[in-house]
Amino acid sequence: MFEAIAFYLFAFLTITMFYITVTTSQALHALTALAAGMIFISAFFFILGADFLGAVQIVVYSGAVMALYAFGMMFFDTTRELKEKQGNKYIIFGLSVLAAVLVVLIFAAPMVSDNITALYPMTEGVGNTQEVGMVLFTKYLVPFEVAAIMLLVAMISGIVLASKQMDVSQTLSKDEPIQESKKGVTS
Amino acid sequence: MEIGLNHYLVLSTILFAIGLIGVLKRKNLLLLFFATEILLNSVNVAFAAISHYHGDLTGQMFAFFVIAIAASEVAVGLGLLIVWHKRHSNIDLDQMSSMKG
Structure with a gap:
């Protein structure tokens, strides 16, 4: 019962956050929503009993990857409004649904057709x-x-x-302040 | 109200569709990277769910390797984006249609 409540709650939150990430026009909103979505994804790993994977998800994604993206956002000056690609929406929607159905088939086909036995059982x-x-x-x-x-x-x-x-060596160059100070000490 | 494997697979598919819509829709390359992260995460959810419901650890191993690939992809991609931004001072996808450099 609690598992079901947690699953639906985190599913709703994750889908909402990733939808904001995809659709918003502010890069900062996209970044924060993506970070929140990563945290909520790790909740699924904890529900599924993969504790170490959840911890790695939090450390790697919301620690390292989000820090890199924040650096990129500051570097690229994406504070202005973003322009979207003006494509045909029906083509985009149709391709996405088609690819998603394909992914479901890829995952479901071996499960339906064959009895899977655990290769490395817990x-x-x-x-x-x-x-x-x-x-x-x-x-x-x-x-x-x-x-x-x-x-x-x-x-x-x-x-x-x-x-x-990178082709110029910083440590072997002549006008280095460390060598000058060393000269000052010796003389 | 029992949560089965199909619930997680459907959730993973929804997240994958959201990420795919983002990849097709975005024009700014930084936000396109965000969408690729969503794609990798949705696959990780499916791997962990299959690993749990079949009592097998192989799914979690593949999820670890997917996380490693995602981290290195971010490092190399941001480095390339910095080089592009130094030359052209924008990171729009439409400017990259020619590969003359």
Whole structure:
């Protein structure tokens, strides 16, 4: 009963927040509504018993990703009113509904057709975080390391793209204030 | 009033449709990134629900990898947007129709 109430409450809140994100003309409203939607999404993970996933969702999305987007908003000066794309609304609506139905079919087809057995079943009497750790560091160790390398590549590419004058070394340049102060001390 | 797997799949589909409408509708690239985040989150909800109702942890593992991909996508995408904004001083999608740089 409480699960049903929580599900419908958070479903309503999440859909409302994401609808505001998609339809508003103010970038700040979109950002705050997206952050609230991410928090409400993590509530579903807690309802479903995936505690660690919910915590990761809060930390990563409303911590890191939202901070990056806030930085982007300040950088790009999106405080003015946004112009929308003037397309045919029926085409957009039809394509969206078609793609959503396709997603449902993708998810539902193997469930209806076949009896799925658990590949890595949940062990009894162990918390969710321990279960995740046991499966992640035994069966999914190689994808975990590949994801770590991918995050490293993303970090380096972000630094290289956002910084300027990467070809000039800042530490080896002649007119550096540290060397001048060192000269002043020795002389 | 029992909440089953289909409830979560329907919710995930609704969120995916909202994100897809956003991707098709937005012209500002920053808000288009917001819509892609909505798409990734809706898939995460479906993964967690399937993982719970089948007693299998594979869905949660895939949700973790989806979150990692989303984080790196934001980093690289914002870096590219900064480079574009330095050259053209706007981030409208219509200005990017030519790839001459």
